[in-house]
Amino acid sequence: MQLETYISDLLYRYECVIVPDFGAFLSERQSATINIENNTFYPPKKIISFNEQIQKNDGLLARYIADVEKLPFEVANKKIKKRVKTLKSYLTQGETITFNNIGEIIFNTEGKIVFEPSYNLNYLTDAFGLSQFESTEVTREVYKEKVEAVEKVVPITFTPEKRKNRGYLKYAAVALIALMLGGVGASKYYVDTIETHNQLAQEQATQQLETRIQEATFSLNPLPAITLNVTKQTGNYHIVAGAFRVEENCDKKVSQLKQDGFSARKIGANKYGLHQVVYASYEGRLDALKALRNIKKTHNKDAWLLVKKLD
Structure with a gap:
C-alpha cells in the first residue's frame, strides 16, 4: 500500500494527518516570500513538518483509505498498522524512508526521527496555479556622488532631465482626483474630466503627429479656387x-x-x-x-x- 499517496491527498484539506503508532504530518500556512539575493518571488504555501509525539489514531487516515479502496474501516486500520511496522523496521536498519512529495525520514545518531520536507508540491489550494519567478534587478540612478565630485573641479549647470512620457501616470492621477472630488458636484467633475481628456489626448496626438507628419516634406501647388455649398457641422x-x-x-x-x-x-x-x-x-x-x-x-x-x- 502506497501510504504516502493517501497522506498527500489529505494534506491538501487538513492541517494534521496522523499515522497511528508512527507520527503526524503537520501543515502550516506560510505567506509569500522574496529572496532578495536572487530576486526570486515565492507564492504562499503550506510548510510540512513531522511530529513523532502525535501517534493517537483519530481515524482520519483509515476512513479515507476505506472509502478509496472500498474496504471496511477495521481492515484499513490493519493495513496501516502493517505498513507502519515495515517502515519502523527500515528505520532501525538505518535506511531512509521517502514519502513522495512529502519528505524523507531517517533515524539520527540518538535514535530520534529526523524529517526533511519536500517542496515539490504546494499543498495550499488558495495558491493553485501560482509559481515562483525571478525578477530582473531594478537599477537605480546613482549619480549624485559622482556629480558632486566633478562639480568641485568644474562648475556644472544642470538642466531638467528628459524622461520618457509615461501617459499612464497622468491617467492614474486623473482617476485619483476624480475619486477624491466626486462628492463636490457632478457638473464640476464632468467639466474637469473633459478638460483633462482633451489635454492628455492632444499632447499625445501632438507628439505623434509632429513626428510622423511634420517631418514629411510637402510639395504644394496653389489650389484653384472653388465654390462649395457646405452644410455647417455642429456638435461638441x-x-x-x-x-x-x-x-x-x-x-x-x-x-x-x-x-x-x-x-x-x-x-x-x-x-x-x-x-x-x-x-x-x-x-x-x-x-x-x-x-x-x-x-x-x-x-x-x-x-x-x-x-x-x-x-
Whole structure:
C-alpha cells in the first residue's frame, strides 16, 4: 500500500494527518516570500513538518483509505498498522524512508526521527496555479556622488532631465482626483474630466503627429479656387485627423479627407499653435465614439476624440 499517496491527498484539506503508532504530518500556512539575493518571488504555501509525539489514531487516515479502496474501516486500520511496522523496521536498519512529495525520514545518531520536507508540491489550494519567478534587478540612478565630485573641479549647470512620457501616470492621477472630488458636484467633475481628456489626448496626438507628419516634406501647388455649398457641422465631439504647424498642409489634409468621403474641416489652432483638422463633428458622444472606432480600424489608428465647444 502506497501510504504516502493517501497522506498527500489529505494534506491538501487538513492541517494534521496522523499515522497511528508512527507520527503526524503537520501543515502550516506560510505567506509569500522574496529572496532578495536572487530576486526570486515565492507564492504562499503550506510548510510540512513531522511530529513523532502525535501517534493517537483519530481515524482520519483509515476512513479515507476505506472509502478509496472500498474496504471496511477495521481492515484499513490493519493495513496501516502493517505498513507502519515495515517502515519502523527500515528505520532501525538505518535506511531512509521517502514519502513522495512529502519528505524523507531517517533515524539520527540518538535514535530520534529526523524529517526533511519536500517542496515539490504546494499543498495550499488558495495558491493553485501560482509559481515562483525571478525578477530582473531594478537599477537605480546613482549619480549624485559622482556629480558632486566633478562639480568641485568644474562648475556644472544642470538642466531638467528628459524622461520618457509615461501617459499612464497622468491617467492614474486623473482617476485619483476624480475619486477624491466626486462628492463636490457632478457638473464640476464632468467639466474637469473633459478638460483633462482633451489635454492628455492632444499632447499625445501632438507628439505623434509632429513626428510622423511634420517631418514629411510637402510639395504644394496653389489650389484653384472653388465654390462649395457646405452644410455647417455642429456638435461638441470632434474626431481629430491631424494638427499642422503650416496651414497650407492643413488645407491639403482637408482636401484629401474630403476626397475619401469624410466631412473634414478645420477647427482652428490649438494652444500649441497647430492647425487642427477633423474628420467630422457629432452632437452625440456615442455616435462620435462609434465613428472613431471605425476610423481607427479602417483609416487612421492615431485619430482621437476632442470634446470641445467651438465658437
